[in-house]
Amino acid sequence: MTSLATASRARLWLNPALRASASWQPDPDFGVDAISEAQQRFARFAPLLANLFPELGAEGRIESPLLPLSDDERHALYGDLPGNFYIKADHALPIAGSIKARGGIHEVLELAEKVAGEHNLLDTGDYTTLASDAARAVFSQYSISVGSTGNLGMSIGIMASALGFTARVHMSSDAKEWKKARLRARGVEVIEHAGDYAAAVASGRDSAANDPKAFFVDDENSRSLFLGYAAAIYHLQEQLRQADIEVGPHAPLFAYLPCGVGGAPAGIASSLKAAFGDDAHCFFVEPVAAACFLTRMQHPSRPGISVYDVGLDNRTDADGLAVPAASELAYEQMRHVLSGVLTVEDETLFADVYRVHQSMGIRLEPSAAAAISGPRMLLSTAEGQRYLRTHGLDGDLAQATHLLWTTGGLFVPDDAFEGFLERGRQAV
Numbered sequence: 001m002t003s004l005a006t007a008s009r010a011r012l013w014l015n016p017a018l019r020a021s022a023s024w025q026p027d028p029d030f031g032v033d034a035i036s037e038a039q040q041r042f043a044r045f046a047p048l049l050a051n052l053f054p055e056l057g058a059e060g061r062i063e064s065p066l067l068p069l070s071d072d073e074r075h076a077l078y079g080d081l082p083g084n085f086y087i088k089a090d091h092a093l094p095i096a097g098s099i100k101a102r103g104g105i106h107e108v109l110e111l112a113e114k115v116a117g118e119h120n121l122l123d124t125g126d127y128t129t130l131a132s133d134a135a136r137a138v139f140s141q142y143s144i145s146v147g148s149t150g151n152l153g154m155s156i157g158i159m160a161s162a163l164g165f166t167a168r169v170h171m172s173s174d175a176k177e178w179k180k181a182r183l184r185a186r187g188v189e190v191i192e193h194a195g196d197y198a199a200a201v202a203s204g205r206d207s208a209a210n211d212p213k214a215f216f217v218d219d220e221n222s223r224s225l226f227l228g229y230a231a232a233i234y235h236l237q238e239q240l241r242q243a244d245i246e247v248g249p250h251a252p253l254f255a256y257l258p259c260g261v262g263g264a265p266a267g268i269a270s271s272l273k274a275a276f277g278d279d280a281h282c283f284f285v286e287p288v289a290a291a292c293f294l295t296r297m298q299h300p301s302r303p304g305i306s307v308y309d310v311g312l313d314n315r316t317d318a319d320g321l322a323v324p325a326a327s328e329l330a331y332e333q334m335r336h337v338l339s340g341v342l343t344v345e346d347e348t349l350f351a352d353v354y355r356v357h358q359s360m361g362i363r364l365e366p367s368a369a370a371a372i373s374g375p376r377m378l379l380s381t382a383e384g385q386r387y388l389r390t391h392g393l394d395g396d397l398a399q400a401t402h403l404l405w406t407t408g409g410l411f412v413p414d415d416a417f418e419g420f421l422e423r424g425r426q427a428v
């Protein structure tokens with residue numbers, strides 16, 4: 001187990017502004033109809049995606065498995081804690097190897113659809129023609145750029161360059177070398193910045209601002225990313241049905257979502273609330289040093305507040321979550337929806353990377369292991385007990401479903417992963 005000093009800095013914070021779903025309506029721009037449009041866009045592009053990325057199979061679906069934890073696996077992670085535990089395996093999402101495959105690819109597809117429409121490339125309605133030389137020649141006149149700590153760059157860069165767009169990724173100093181190398185190998189231009197993630201985003205935004213043929217994917221403020229993440233609900237509902245998992249007033253669903261800027265977990269949390277209302281309980285998980293969403297939630301009157309403003313340093317090896325300030329868009333959608341935020345020390349992330357690999361053979365990156373802390377914090381802290389009591393759930397824990405949303409790891413190279421395991425072995 002982690003040392004006391006380490007553990008005592010991690011915490012669970014409950015959202016005092018959480019409202020019952022009957023008393024809160026989501027902004028229609030982010031509601032069920034909008035999420036369904038994103039899902040339909042993925043479906044329209046599926047034949048093209050199947051052609052471009054053979055790893056998707058004939059259906060061209062970008063989806064991940066839902067993996068039940070066996071008794072032994074559950075015991076290895078949670079001892080005797082009650083409930084049913086599932087990994088929602090976005091760490092294995094194809095193309096990008098992280099949850100960013102959902103939002104990032106959706107936004108590139110939306111941009112491609114727009115450009116294709118303006119150039120009459122879709123008049124036949126056959127999306128596979130977008131892989132033709134003629135279509136690629138059109139796309140190559142446009143650039144798509146993004147600022148990223150790594151994973152969003154991989155998703156946007158790989159998808160944009162696969163369609164023939166000029167793809168540019170602005171990366172922060174904490175981005176890992178192997179991610180840069182992988183992008184360059186795919187023909188993506190990587191621009192490195194000395195500063196943090198927010199600085200990389202700002203320079204990407206500036207350099208695209210004056211060019212009508214330049215698109216900038218704004219991780220801090222993108223409806224398209226948000227909706228691409230939210231569309232995960234359709235396949236998840238199918239998976240829950242197939243696994244006979246009931247969600248209801250006496251069978252709560254708890255979701256633990258690793259959070260960086262907040263777009264991915266907010267998209268998913270919105271869709272879970274749309275599907276299950278008050279029976280879904282969504283918690284974000286952040287590194288202690290990069291708890292930007294928690295900071296924003298704790299300061300409702302201070303848009304733009306960063307972790308530096310509250311004495312944190314944003315230093316974490318969970319590079320997918322190393323973000324100093326929350327997305328305002330995500331914050332607005334989550335204010336009354338999110339049950340709480342929990343923070344974890346880096347050593348706990350590495351320990352969980354190790355435990356998950358030992359017990360299940362699954363390769364997670366440290367950011368993705370954040371989800372694993374969720375049930376421990378909810379079920380075995382005083383704040384967690386208070387949440388369960390307040391919501392009348394303490395009698396329903398045996399029927400509860402815990403969704404551990406693992407968000408990245410598929411493409412971590414062997415030597416980097418060995419390093420994670422070594423550090424994790426020492427932390428358990």
Ligand SMILES: *Cc1c(COP(=O)(O)O)cnc(C)c1O
Pocket residue numbers: 098099100151152258259260261262263264265320321323365367368407408409
């Ligand atoms: C980006 C990312 C997240 C969180 O997504 P945000 O939209 O930044 O909150 C979680 N896990 C991994 C591995 C990521 O790359």
